[in-house]
Amino acid sequence: MKRSPIADNTAKLLQRVRLSAEKSQRQTSDIVVLAVSKTRTAVDIREACAAGLNQFGESYLQEALGKMAELEDLPLTWHFIGPVQSNKTRSIATHFDWVHSVDREKIARRLSEQRPEGMAPLQVCLQVNISGESSKSGVSPDELPDLARAVAGLPRLRLRGLMAIPAATGDIAGQRRAFASLRQALQALKPTIAGLDTLSMGMSADLEAAIAEGSTIVRVGTAIFGSRDR
Numbered sequence: 001m002k003r004s005p006i007a008d009n010t011a012k013l014l015q016r017v018r019l020s021a022e023k024s025q026r027q028t029s030d031i032v033v034l035a036v037s038k039t040r041t042a043v044d045i046r047e048a049c050a051a052g053l054n055q056f057g058e059s060y061l062q063e064a065l066g067k068m069a070e071l072e073d074l075p076l077t078w079h080f081i082g083p084v085q086s087n088k089t090r091s092i093a094t095h096f097d098w099v100h101s102v103d104r105e106k107i108a109r110r111l112s113e114q115r116p117e118g119m120a121p122l123q124v125c126l127q128v129n130i131s132g133e134s135s136k137s138g139v140s141p142d143e144l145p146d147l148a149r150a151v152a153g154l155p156r157l158r159l160r161g162l163m164a165i166p167a168a169t170g171d172i173a174g175q176r177r178a179f180a181s182l183r184q185a186l187q188a189l190k191p192t193i194a195g196l197d198t199l200s201m202g203m204s205a206d207l208e209a210a211i212a213e214g215s216t217i218v219r220v221g222t223a224i225f226g227s228r229d230r
């Protein structure tokens with residue numbers, strides 16, 4: 001049987017992750033590949049799952065809910081990675097395992113209040129605006145410590161770490177500087193907040209630099225599913 005492009009791409013991607021881990025003397029098993037499936041179909045996700053991926057990231061709530069319903073038979077972990085609007089928090093808190101993009105206390109409070117009782121705590125990363133562009137979402141590095149303290153105290157959330165989407169650059173040294181600053185921000189929080197173990201950083205174009213700087217979750221769309229504007 002001919003292998004699908006998704007299966008081939010996934011095999012190549014996992015090899016990239018393995019090589020990058022080796023170069024930095026890290027364990028491949030310490031790096032989660034989060035398949036970013038926004039704009040992809042449930043069929044695409046099934047193929048990626050057959051190729052060995054089981055964690056999927058979505059940015060658009062309505063689109064995600066439809067695919068989740070179609071894929072209920074698969075043992076998938078769902079991560080919300082897009083901007084979180086207040087009127088979407090209940091549904092996100094009910095249907096997702098992780099949220100990577102919390103950048104305001106108000107949103108965190110709502111997610112905690114609305115996380116259903118019977119479920120495990122919602123796993124949360126704070127999105128940090130490390131490139132300092134005013135148009136980008138994410139808490140500023142200055143405001144991060146206060147937000148982290150507040151979120152760590154919410155009962156139905158578990159604060160796991162930080163996420164960033166640095167400004168795109170082809171310059172490897174520049175990529176590494178941005179990822180290093182997120183790693184240092186996490187390091188600075190660790191003495192006062194327990195349980196921080198996650199750096200959600202690195203995408204298709206810069207995952208090598210992210211892994212070299214300690215990424216524990218790479219969020220990869222294009223390198224698995226192909227270009228989004230097919």
Ligand SMILES: *Cc1c(COP(=O)(O)O)cnc(C)c1O
Nearest residue numbers: 036081203204219220221222223
């Ligand atoms: C779309 C998206 C990605 C994946 O980007 P690729 O370049 O396709 O790998 C990662 N993270 C976030 C937050 C995204 O929105």
